[in-house]
Amino acid sequence: MADSIRIQRLSSILRRRIAEVLEHELSDPRARLVTITRVKLAKDLSTCIAFYSAIGTEGQISAVGHMLE
Numbered sequence: 001m002a003d004s005i006r007i008q009r010l011s012s013i014l015r016r017r018i019a020e021v022l023e024h025e026l027s028d029p030r031a032r033l034v035t036i037t038r039v040k041l042a043k044d045l046s047t048c049i050a051f052y053s054a055i056g057t058e059g060q061i062s063a064v065g066h067m068l069e
Contacts, residue, residue: 007041011048017040018050030067033060 015036022031038051054064 007043007045011039011046014041015050018026028067029037030060030064033064034068 015038018039019036022034022036024069030059033054033056035055037053040051042048052063052068054061056064
C-alpha cells in the first residue's frame with residue numbers, strides 16, 4: 001500500500017491530468033463547463049474518484065453529468 005504523501009501527490013497529478021483532458025483533448029463543448037475540484041485515490045491505488053463542479057443552467061449541469069458518465 002502507498003503512504004499518504006504518495007497518495008496525495010498522485011491525486012494532485014490525476015486532478016491536473018483530468019482537467020487537461022477535459023480542456024484540451026475533448027471536442028465536446030460541455031467539457032469547458034467543468035472544474036475538477038478533488039480526486040480521491042484508494043490506498044491500494046486501484047480506484048480513483050474525481051469530484052467536479054459545473055457552471056451553467058440546471059439543464060447544462062445535467063448534460064455535463066451525463067457527458068462525464
